[in-house]
Amino acid sequence: xxxxxxxxxxxxxxxxxxxxxxxxxxxxxxxxxxxxxxxxxxxxxxxxxxxxxxxxxxxxxxxxxxxxxxxxxxxxxxxxxxxxxxxxxxxxxxxxxxxxxxxxxxxxxxxxxxxxxxxxxxxxxxxxxxxxxxxxxxxxxxxxxxxxxxxxxxxxxxxxxxxxxxxxxxxxxxxxxxxxxxxxxxxxxxxxxxxxxxxxxxxxxxxxxxxxxxxxxxxxxxxxxxxxxxxxxxx
Amino acid sequence: xxxxxxxxxxxxxxxxxxxxxxxxxxxxxxxxxxxxxxxxxxxxxxxxxxxxxxxxxxxxxxxxxxxxxxxxxxxxxxxxxxxxxxxxxxxxxxxxxxxxxxxxxxxxxxxxxxxxxxxxxxxxxxxxxxxxxxxxxxxxxxxxxxxxxxxxxxxxxxxxxxxxxxxxxxxxxxxxxxxxxxxxxxxxxxxxxxxxxxxxxxxxxxxxxxxxxxxxxxxxxxxxxxxxxxxxxxxxxxxxxxxxxxxxxxxxxxxxxxxxxxxxxxxxxxxxxxxxxxxxxxxxxxxxxxxxxxxxxxxxxxxxxxxxxxxxxxxxxxxxxxxxxxxxxxxxxxxxxxxxxxxxxxxxxxxxxxxxxxxxxxxxxxxxxxxxxxxxxxxxxxxxxxxxxxxxxxxxxxxxxxx
Ligand SMILES: Nc1ncnc2c1ncn2[C@@H]1O[C@H](COP(=O)(O)OP(=O)(O)O)[C@@H](O)[C@H]1O
Ligand SMILES: [Mg+2]
Numbered sequence: 001x002x003x004x005x006x007x008x009x010x011x012x013x014x015x016x017x018x019x020x021x022x023x024x025x026x027x028x029x030x031x032x033x034x035x036x037x038x039x040x041x042x043x044x045x046x047x048x049x050x051x052x053x054x055x056x057x058x059x060x061x062x063x064x065x066x067x068x069x070x071x072x073x074x075x076x077x078x079x080x081x082x083x084x085x086x087x088x089x090x091x092x093x094x095x096x097x098x099x100x101x102x103x104x105x106x107x108x109x110x111x112x113x114x115x116x117x118x119x120x121x122x123x124x125x126x127x128x129x130x131x132x133x134x135x136x137x138x139x140x141x142x143x144x145x146x147x148x149x150x151x152x153x154x155x156x157x158x159x160x161x162x163x164x165x166x167x168x169x170x171x172x173x174x175x176x177x178x179x180x181x182x183x184x185x186x187x188x189x190x191x192x193x194x195x196x197x198x199x200x201x202x203x204x205x206x207x208x209x210x211x212x213x214x215x216x217x218x219x220x221x222x223x224x225x226x227x228x229x230x231x232x233x234x235x
Numbered sequence: 236x237x238x239x240x241x242x243x244x245x246x247x248x249x250x251x252x253x254x255x256x257x258x259x260x261x262x263x264x265x266x267x268x269x270x271x272x273x274x275x276x277x278x279x280x281x282x283x284x285x286x287x288x289x290x291x292x293x294x295x296x297x298x299x300x301x302x303x304x305x306x307x308x309x310x311x312x313x314x315x316x317x318x319x320x321x322x323x324x325x326x327x328x329x330x331x332x333x334x335x336x337x338x339x340x341x342x343x344x345x346x347x348x349x350x351x352x353x354x355x356x357x358x359x360x361x362x363x364x365x366x367x368x369x370x371x372x373x374x375x376x377x378x379x380x381x382x383x384x385x386x387x388x389x390x391x392x393x394x395x396x397x398x399x400x401x402x403x404x405x406x407x408x409x410x411x412x413x414x415x416x417x418x419x420x421x422x423x424x425x426x427x428x429x430x431x432x433x434x435x436x437x438x439x440x441x442x443x444x445x446x447x448x449x450x451x452x453x454x455x456x457x458x459x460x461x462x463x464x465x466x467x468x469x470x471x472x473x474x475x476x477x478x479x480x481x482x483x484x485x486x487x488x489x490x491x492x493x494x495x496x497x498x499x500x501x502x503x504x505x506x507x508x509x510x511x512x513x514x515x516x517x518x519x520x521x522x523x524x525x526x527x528x529x530x531x532x533x534x535x536x537x538x539x540x541x542x543x544x545x546x547x548x549x550x551x552x553x554x555x556x557x558x559x560x561x562x563x564x565x566x567x568x569x570x571x572x573x574x575x576x577x578x579x580x581x582x583x584x585x586x587x588x589x590x591x592x593x594x595x596x597x598x599x600x601x602x603x604x605x606x607x608x609x610x611x612x613x614x615x616x617x618x619x620x621x622x623x624x625x626x627x628x629x630x631x632x633x634x635x636x637x638x
């Protein structure tokens with residue numbers, strides 16, 4: 001069974017004033033272990049689609065199933081908890097908690113999950129090491145570069161052991177080196193831990209590294225293709 | 236959850252300038268409010284102390300004496316009551332008085348007055364009359380038929396020390412009687428007493444009132460104010476033929492002062508805190524406005540609304556309590572200083588004396604007022620935090636992903 005399945009998903013913003021059809025009848029499936037890019041020009045509906053899949057916003061019509069559960073009909077409070085347990089998020093603007101250190105940022109989400117304190121500390125440290133920030137655990141976001149902050153965000157997204165991670169333009173604010181470095185880390189997690197990633201981007205260098213590329217135009221899926229990357233496949 | 240506590244506390248210091256201004260306003264507001272309350276309270280206390288000294292803790296009368304004021308309405312069983320009181324160890328002191336309404340005449344003028352016939356020693360122990368004498372002597376004077384009159388009455392009668400004054404009043408049989416008294420002393424008082432209340436020796440007045448000694452009023456001071464109420468009830472039970480009332484029921488002015496003393500601090504703090512509440516509200520709304528994306532992110536990654544609500548409330552509560560504690564500490568210090576050194580108001584003392592105040596004021600504030608203020612500050616902090624917190628949880632998590 002697919003982790004994510006959408007059925008004729010549509011979203012209209014401002015239906016009563018100036019309606020904007022951001023999504024039109026989008027039906028897709030995402031399976032476990034995918035490393036998928038959603039591409040398309042600005043305004044094509046990438047963020048809207050990711051927000052629907054992530055349960056951050058409700059569709060105007062259609063359904064979103066995560067692990068077979070229809071989330072767009074859930075009550076707000078239940079959906080928040082569902083996100084906490086099932087979905088990891090990475091945002092374009094990093095969106096870390098500025099008053100917390102890297103380690104506290106990664107731990108926080110696990111504390112919200114009410115996990116065991118000791119396990120939290122250990123996992124936070126491990127994750128920060130995996131994203132190459134073993135030395136910067138006690139730094140606050142302002143003390144970190146954009147690339148480093150985004151790596152903390154990836155560690156945070158992974159911390160809650162979600163079914164999949166959604167990343168909306170994760171490299172948009174990064175220079176090439178940091179962007180490629182972030183992609184390396186994401187790819188490594190995908191290979192080694194079978195973490196499912198869905199990310200939106202309009203950066204060709206990032207698109208080249210995806211295995212599946214969904215192209216959106218005007219809120220609809222224009223193309224959905226599997227591409228063969230140069231990466232060596234599963235060891 | 237102490238993680239939320241940590242975010243809230245650190246969030247306060249994210250904008251040190253803005254939080255600093257709010258904190259300073261809270262410190263200054265609480266300090267000014269509490270200290271002013273203490274000064275006002277000092278005024279009220281001072282006046283209250285002097286007024287209650289005139290009234291005593293409780294008084295016993297013939298049931299109709301207070302309305303009718305007839306000499307014939309003396310206390311039945313007065314001797315038994317005095318005996319009863321004297322044996323009770325709750326008693327600090329008492330003064331039994333004979334009272335007559337009448338007319339006083341000097342060569343220049345005359346006036347309606349009330350005469351107190353008192354035992355000089357007992358009266359002096361019960362009230363501050365002896366200390367209030369500004370000219371001449373107390374009733375232990377050597378002159379014959381001494382009388383003490385108030386300063387205002389003396390001015391009206393154009394009377395000096397030693398002057399002979401004629402008193403005319405009814406005896407217990409409602410016959411008019413006249414007798415001559417000599418001015419021994421002149422006193423001042425806070426209340427209207429100095430215009431119409433004169434003091435003579437019980438023995439000098441008594442002989443013109445009746446064959447046997449009569450008493451119209453027994454003023455009682457107890458060792459412990461807390462026992463006034465129960466003692467009054469007991470006396471009313473034991474001597475149903477007389478009426479025993481506490482100061483609270485005897486003097487509307489005193490009752491007003493007693494209530495005022497407790498309330499003034501709350502009114503004052505209420506106004507100050509209301510102003511501060513708007514400051515808190517404004518600061519918090521600004522903070523939330525600036526953190527829209529961050530708050531959206533917190534809800535996006537799974538922080539539920541109850542926690543977000545709590546986090547925002549906690550932020551304003553922490554800043555308020557921090558400022559208020561500092562303000563209270565500062566107030567406690569300044570009140571303690573003023574209380575032991577006194578606040579010298581002699582620059583205004585002429586005006587104050589008109590109203591019967593001393594030149595040196597001793598501000599004070601009870602522990603229960605401090606507690607009350609703390610409670611009030613906390614309640615207002617919570618109230619001012621609710622609206623921003625509601626605004627925060629109404630944010631859409633999707634804002635986290637938007638530009
Ligand atoms: N909150 C919103 N209100 C109104 N229109 C919106 C809102 N969010 C997005 N849109 C519109 O919906 C369309 C799709 O936007 P978006 O999903 O952000 O595209 P992308 O992420 O591909 O740039 C755009 O035309 C955008 O202007
Ligand atoms: Mg977008």
